[in-house]
Amino acid sequence: MTLGVRAALLKDGQVMLVRHSYTPGWYLPGGGVEPGESVYEALVREIGEETGAELSAPPQLFGLYRNVPVHRRDHVALFVCHDWHQPAPPRLPNAEIVDCRLFAVTSLPPDTTSATRLRLDEIVGQKPAAADW
Secondary structure, three states, X not given: OEEEEEEEEEEOOEXXXXXXXXXXXXXXXXXXOOOOOOHHHHHHHHHHHHHOOEEOOOOEEEEEEEXXXXXXXXXXXXXXXXXXXXXXXXXXXXXXXXXXXXXXXXXXXXXXXXXXXXXXXXXXXOOOOOOEO
């Protein structure tokens, strides 16, 4: 089984999204859990690497999703993070992230991925939580 993490960094009706260098669209920041790393450690690392943000309080585990498009044994842990700050934005573009911005949850960019839109709809209570990413 493989495991990844994603963060919904929410503040004042906005969410932080990232654009990767290797695939189109806007995504919630996150990535894979490395060997020997806890899910929480992976979340903190990925948030820092991709957005320059730091958590000010523990995140809330929102859900654990099966991610069949990646692999039938892949799973993603989604965390909601309300208490965070961004001491400095990341240096962009870099090898992985080309853009990182806050968007109103109600006005996401057109090329936000469908999975990102679905997860945000679940978080704000517009849709029931799904089993699959």
